[in-house]
Amino acid sequence: MARIQIDKNSSRKDVIVSKAAALFREKGFKAASMRDLAESVGVEAASLYNHIKSKTELLHELCFGVANRFMHKMDEVESERVTALEKIEHLIRFHIDEMIHHYEEVYVSDREWKHLSDPYLSNFQNQRRMYRKRFAAIIEAGIKQKEMKAIDAPTAVLILLHAIGGIESWHRSTQKISAEALTENMVSMLVGGLVNK
Amino acid sequence: MARIQIDKNSSRKDVIVSKAAALFREKGFKAASMRDLAESVGVEAASLYNHIKSKTELLHELCFGVANRFMHKMDEVESERVTALEKIEHLIRFHIDEMIHHYEEVYVSDREWKHLSDPYLSNFQNQRRMYRKRFAAIIEAGIKQKEMKAIDAPTAVLILLHAIGGIESWHRSTQKISAEALTENMVSMLVGGLVNK
DNA sequence: AATTATTGCTAACATTTGTTAGCATCATAT
DNA sequence: ATATGATGCTAACAAATGTTAGCAATAATT
Numbered sequence: 001m002a003r004i005q006i007d008k009n010s011s012r013k014d015v016i017v018s019k020a021a022a023l024f025r026e027k028g029f030k031a032a033s034m035r036d037l038a039e040s041v042g043v044e045a046a047s048l049y050n051h052i053k054s055k056t057e058l059l060h061e062l063c064f065g066v067a068n069r070f071m072h073k074m075d076e077v078e079s080e081r082v083t084a085l086e087k088i089e090h091l092i093r094f095h096i097d098e099m100i101h102h103y104e105e106v107y108v109s110d111r112e113w114k115h116l117s118d119p120y121l122s123n124f125q126n127q128r129r130m131y132r133k134r135f136a137a138i139i140e141a142g143i144k145q146k147e148m149k150a151i152d153a154p155t156a157v158l159i160l161l162h163a164i165g166g167i168e169s170w171h172r173s174t175q176k177i178s179a180e181a182l183t184e185n186m187v188s189m190l191v192g193g194l195v196n197k
Numbered sequence: 198m199a200r201i202q203i204d205k206n207s208s209r210k211d212v213i214v215s216k217a218a219a220l221f222r223e224k225g226f227k228a229a230s231m232r233d234l235a236e237s238v239g240v241e242a243a244s245l246y247n248h249i250k251s252k253t254e255l256l257h258e259l260c261f262g263v264a265n266r267f268m269h270k271m272d273e274v275e276s277e278r279v280t281a282l283e284k285i286e287h288l289i290r291f292h293i294d295e296m297i298h299h300y301e302e303v304y305v306s307d308r309e310w311k312h313l314s315d316p317y318l319s320n321f322q323n324q325r326r327m328y329r330k331r332f333a334a335i336i337e338a339g340i341k342q343k344e345m346k347a348i349d350a351p352t353a354v355l356i357l358l359h360a361i362g363g364i365e366s367w368h369r370s371t372q373k374i375s376a377e378a379l380t381e382n383m384v385s386m387l388v389g390g391l392v393n394k
Numbered sequence: 395a396a397t398t399a400t401t402g403c404t405a406a407c408a409t410t411t412g413t414t415a416g417c418a419t420c421a422t423a424t
Numbered sequence: 425a426t427a428t429g430a431t432g433c434t435a436a437c438a439a440a441t442g443t444t445a446g447c448a449a450t451a452a453t454t
Contacts, residue, residue: 001403004401004402028311030228033440034441035442043401044402045443046445055442149385152382155367155383158363159363159386161363162361162365162366163356163359166355166356170355177349182349189391190356190390192390193385199432199433200432201432232411241434242412243413244432244433246412
């Protein structure tokens, strides 16, 4: 009889959630079936329900796991006693790092949250809006201090966040430059686009 | 008896494809059903098949319609007799313009092409790869001419294309700045991130 | 060793899905 | 006015989907 293999510090549910992230990333939430997931876990579809309540619960776990990490980082960065530009760079580096090392979860959270259902959906959207507002506020502070050029802060946020999402293409490319080189190139280009030269 | 309304220069199929773009953008290709589409067109689901062969054909039309427009523009820009930096700016402006005025099609082509099936899938992926290669080549030329700073060209392409995809958020935001302001802000930040200051 | 709680399997379910067949209705051209 | 092709409708289909029930096997606890 098949059994879901676990290593210490991770429950069987964790294994399922993690496999779900990979699958949802590859096929999209809607196109990924519970039977697909079961196969990737090495078990029959019905058996998954001993560990999870529903397919959507998997999406909740992924989306809010990611959202919470970003919110926590925002708290941290906001309380740093450094220039606005440095705060922005810290956030950018965090985003890049997350996108490199927790690719699947972050990607799924970013692209598939539409398939959440209320009240989770509104909740998630609110968190997202808040996060961007706080991000924009830092940029506006930097503009006021003349550290950055006078651009529309919400637009800058949108550019930054989506640009970093492009790391998806890096993951899928056959000839990857190193993670460090990728990071420095991105930071250089994105911060370079903000500063008051 | 219901009838698909057409205005001159657009067939009934065009109407369906256009409604499909809006629907696929909103719900995603997999989650959007033919019955949804039929309702949005104002007709019964089965009636759609008098005009189209399959659901996937709709995705083909959208994806290759967009891809062709971008390829055509690339041909045009490559043959311009201007600096590499100007070529890049032209491409950026074209992307922004497409994303503003043909939002739904471009967005769907960008996010849902995974659901194409071979041979269309490979075909589309190839076109995409080619486009990015040509884009990167222009950047590399600009670097050689010292117009831009020495960054990894494929990474720069990935940043540019994904950043512009962020216009999606602009469309959905309640308080939009004008399309012109959006364009100039984006160009300023993206070109600013490239130039050798 | 015996009992209990976890975990997995088979079978089945109700829905939803894309699509087709067959027929009715409309618009257009003769 | 009649014929013809285009367009629409109802009904139905097979396949795929998420999920549940009931039972068997395994692991954990006493």
